Amino acid sequence: MKNQLPPGQFETEKWPVLHQGDVYAFNKETWKFRLFGEVKEEVSLSFDDVMALPKTVSTIDMHCVTTWSKFATTFEGIALREFLSLTSLNEDVKFIKIYGYYNGDPFGYSANLPLDRLLGDDALFVYRWKDNDRDWEDISPKHGFPLRFIPPASFYLWKGTKWVSGIKFMKEDEEGFWEELGYSMTADPFKEDRYR
Template structure:
């Protein structure tokens, strides 16, 4: 007899479903504001802040940093979770290896087309499974889900996995991003139910 998906365990023996979450087989669409219009010909990914040299990548240059495929579970602060998402894209580590950070760089602010921002510790971006995804389950992302590229940080609530990413600013201290300034938790660990401040 098979075990229900909600009771499946992670490799560390803990349940896959965080407290207060329920499974969905769909993929709800949630975002603030309208979907930005993006042209891949003019799309750029900018890197600035506490770096030795600011950089700007075209779509082709960014994707040439390296490609990976990774499967992970995702958990939204609005209480839905979706298991076994297969992502394709550029691992954060590949970007990290292509730039030179100043020693005091400990945090990052993700900047997106449309004006959205979210904050993350550098050590979280360096974790396994964190990537800039252009595809989900074998298909290019839809515009509603962040085409042409979104960040995926599977170990945190999904608002940290920003859609329509266009750049990253490195900082020496943590600063709240868009939802964090409106009362969302500064970090967002689903296993600790860090939903709101």
């Protein structure tokens, strides 16, 4: 499915910046990453804890609901499955919500996703990137520094939470930030699954 342009999209070489609210100002001393919800025991990680996890490099196509698509973008980050290895889930966990900072609230933004589609190399919490025009560089604060979730290409990019702060594990699906405002729960760009 690499380099496949979904219907209603146009290709761009740039990585446009779109976000709601303030740009989070990273503070390593106060930054935390929580694993919570349907877990046997909650986990709280420091930035150093997260950055000590095994790294994955993957090239992931991005499709924004505002109709742009960007191919051949390579990211380095931590695969979601690495966080799964740090906790024991309760039975029947099928969904997650990935939270991020929004106007100062560490859990003000969220996006819901089905867990079973996020276990490969294309579901990454990223901190640096490169493409055909640039060598490795940190993601910018406007793109979600210090850590931003990039979903597989089978989801629109609003599922890619910026300034991430944690993962909530769930048995039932729940609306996230944009879903509460009428966006699709499933967000499949190849079905133009933008709104409910």
